Amino acid sequence: MSTDLLRIDDLRMELPGPEGHRAHGPEGHRAHGPKGHRSVLRGVSLRMAPGEALGLVGESGSGKSLTARSVLRLLPRGARTSGTVHVRDTDVGSLDAGGLRRLRSREVAMVFQDPRATVNPVRTIGDFLGEVLREQGVSRADAEARASRILTEIGVDRVPQRLRQHPYELSGGLLQRVVIAAALATEPALILADEPTTALDVTTQEEVVAILDEQRRQRSVGLLFISHDLELAAAVCDRIAVMYAGTIVEVLPADRLHEEARHPYTQALLRARPGSVAPGARLETVPGRPQSAFDAPATCVFADRCPAVEDICRTTAPEFRVVGTGEVACHLVGAEALHG
Ligand SMILES: Nc1ncnc2c1ncn2[C@@H]1O[C@H](COP(=O)(O)OP(=O)(O)OP(=O)(O)O)[C@@H](O)[C@H]1O
Numbered sequence: 001m002s003t004d005l006l007r008i009d010d011l012r013m014e015l016p017g018p019e020g021h022r023a024h025g026p027e028g029h030r031a032h033g034p035k036g037h038r039s040v041l042r043g044v045s046l047r048m049a050p051g052e053a054l055g056l057v058g059e060s061g062s063g064k065s066l067t068a069r070s071v072l073r074l075l076p077r078g079a080r081t082s083g084t085v086h087v088r089d090t091d092v093g094s095l096d097a098g099g100l101r102r103l104r105s106r107e108v109a110m111v112f113q114d115p116r117a118t119v120n121p122v123r124t125i126g127d128f129l130g131e132v133l134r135e136q137g138v139s140r141a142d143a144e145a146r147a148s149r150i151l152t153e154i155g156v157d158r159v160p161q162r163l164r165q166h167p168y169e170l171s172g173g174l175l176q177r178v179v180i181a182a183a184l185a186t187e188p189a190l191i192l193a194d195e196p197t198t199a200l201d202v203t204t205q206e207e208v209v210a211i212l213d214e215q216r217r218q219r220s221v222g223l224l225f226i227s228h229d230l231e232l233a234a235a236v237c238d239r240i241a242v243m244y245a246g247t248i249v250e251v252l253p254a255d256r257l258h259e260e261a262r263h264p265y266t267q268a269l270l271r272a273r274p275g276s277v278a279p280g281a282r283l284e285t286v287p288g289r290p291q292s293a294f295d296a297p298a299t300c301v302f303a304d305r306c307p308a309v310e311d312i313c314r315t316t317a318p319e320f321r322v323v324g325t326g327e328v329a330c331h332l333v334g335a336e337a338l339h340g
Pocket residue numbers: 015040058059060061062063064065066067076077228292293
């Protein structure tokens with residue numbers, strides 16, 4: 001019996017893709033898949049304990065969404081995968097259709113970036129929540145009362161009126177609360193939240209993150225929180241996993257982020273945050289452009305952009321090893337150059 005809530009072991013994924021999407025640079029140096037396929041996940045491994053919140057952070061294209069979707073086996077067409085995903089003791093890869101339905105409707109809930117893409121625009125909010133609840137075996141008669149209670153708990157006002165409204169009548173922030181209410185209503189062990197506030201304005205973002213955080217703590221629900229914002233993830237998560245080009249380069253406790261970030265990419269992300277410099281000072285960006293797995297080197301994935309790169313980074317892939325309270329994949333960690 002595993003004590004992990006989620007365990008991903010060496011998850012690899014290749015997607016069919018036109019040549020134009022594949023790497024430039026010398027053949028064999030980049031992470032190409034078989035002919036006509038490109039590598040998008042290059043061996044992702046991570047673990048989550050029950051009730052834990054893990055932040056999965058990285059730039060666009062690094063593979064955060066595909067990692068989260070793999071937990072529900074929601075894969076793009078033509079995806080080839082290897083490695084395993086376990087939710088508690090369930091091997092997600094070996095589930096039949098019924099098992100997959102149960103996983104998606106009871107064990108694991110997903111909250112996406114854009115609530116308007118999640119909620120059917122022609123149905124009322126009450127219908128949407130009622131459907132979710134009836135899938136849990138709640139009777140039609142009880143569904144409305146349960147839906148009202150959940151909406152009230154997450155701070156939605158004028159609930160009876162809301163239940164009769166359509167998505168277009170609600171603001172983006174309010175609608176995302178409804179989506180979170182639906183996720184909580186399934187009483188899942190794990191919520192996958194994929195950039196849940198990116199489509200919202202800043203004030204609403206804070207409210208929605210606060211609600212997600214408060215509710216998942218109260219209910220001891222595990223949270224995989226995907227974000228490109230390291231500080232935001234650190235504010236709501238117990239640990240942070242930093243992803244670059246289809247692989248995890250560093251995992252560390254959220255409350256030790258500033259003191260213990262060792263990977264040059266994590267350090268660059270920290271420097272690239274608006275709050276990291278005095279007002280008026282120039283904000284640093286991570287040098288170079290974001291890379292997906294298929295256009296990053298097959299050795300150290302960050303070698304092309306790393307300010308401290310050395311020869312070994314271009315010849316050998318670094319091992320993922322425990323350093324301090326975290327784990328990191330970098331040849332240079334421990335070397336004076338990085339910490340000077
Ligand atoms: N359905 C798909 N079809 C083809 N390629 C895809 C698909 N989904 C993702 N990709 C590619 O896989 C790589 C990883 O994408 P993914 O969406 O997981 O990244 P991400 O880190 O979540 O980025 P973002 O923050 O932009 O969503 C990217 O190169 C992306 O273009």
